[in-house]
Amino acid sequence: MLKLTKRADYGLIALKHLATQERRANGSGEVGATTKEIAELYRIPVPHLAKVLQKLVREGFLRSAQGSNGGYRLAKEASQINALEVIRVFDGPVILTSCFTDHGGSCEQSERCNVREPLRKIHEGILGLLASITIADMASDDPLAHQPLVKLYAKPGAASEVHQGDSEQAIQRVHDDAVSGPLGRNLTGQRREELREC
């Protein structure tokens, strides 16, 4: 289905939450939040979130404090954690076609197939996008006010009919941006509202 797993989703949510709790977790070693707090706030099953947080500790994104008054805090600056790192922890490598990584050069389908090179370019673009956003970006108050992340150059003449339910406007926006400016600018309040479903 080409989507993030809940685990990755929960991981990002938790990291972002902890990034906004840093005041509680300044130098003295205090924790930002407990599993229970985060789970209740975001309606995540407690034991499941616990697994996610434990994994984030093992991978070096979080530091934990055991015992009562325990909890979690970020192990590094929120600006030094990007979405790709987190997603890879939970979902494994991000790959478009298995051919990119599955084997050591013994691709059965490769000789005649040149689907791969163009897809690889897309693949790199996706990795770049994911790597370019940090937890700090997510934690700031108005994400739409951010610097543009990506500027898409739609090729003239390329197929541009895109219909995917409510993300139609989103694509249209990307296409607009190719002409009128970077992502996030030139948006009226109303169009911003259209993009907010959740």
Added chain:
Amino acid sequence: MLKLTKRADYGLIALKHLATQERRANGSGEVGATTKEIAELYRIPVPHLAKVLQKLVREGFLRSAQGSNGGYRLAKEASQINALEVIRVFDGPVILTSCFTDHGGSCEQSERCNVREPLRKIHEGILGLLASITIADMASDDPLAHQPLVKLYAKPGAASEVHQGDSEQAIQRVHDDAVSGPLGRNLTGQRREELREC
């Protein structure tokens, strides 16, 4: 695992193959290739590929001819079919978090959660990338000679440590491009070779 399914992969491969067989399939209604031909060429199980091709017919990407001497040809211009459309046929909607589309406004986790807006921006970028490449692009001889698809602006100070096996160079390349130019330029022959695993 955030990857395309084999079905989508096979679909793209088949479409790309048929796009290069257009000479056999000019106006007279001749077909470009049969299931068996494509399956053998790319080492895909015949019955499985058949399903994929049948679906592409139902979705309007291919036209089929039954009976002996039958087969498939593109139903529209290769330049009018983009990768996103094809991927959506097989893998369903491309969504980063289920929250984008799952519900009609009743997101349990939404009130306090602002992970979504930044992710949505990434999501739009990915859709834009996928929508910007067409079957015609894939079918041309040297994909690396293409116009740049995307130009990434890495934010200064953003986390840039990215390690994912062999795609490390890929990311590095994206980052280089943020400084030195669009994707695909400034590549020595050797670095091109590094990117080709398959």
Added chain:
DNA sequence: GGAAATAGGACAAGACTAGTCCGGTTTCAT
């Protein structure tokens, strides 16, 4: 010593993926 919290292994239901199997239909060539 008890409460609160993290740590982590085992396990299970359900969904999805990849692929097989089989019977049917259409069309062409002989």
Added chain:
DNA sequence: ATGAAACCGGACTAGTCTTGTCCTATTTCC
């Protein structure tokens, strides 16, 4: 007509992945 070649499409299966739950430690504070 008849058979071969090809498309059509539903049913099924083995395996894997996802999303949890459950239970038992272990640590730390009061």
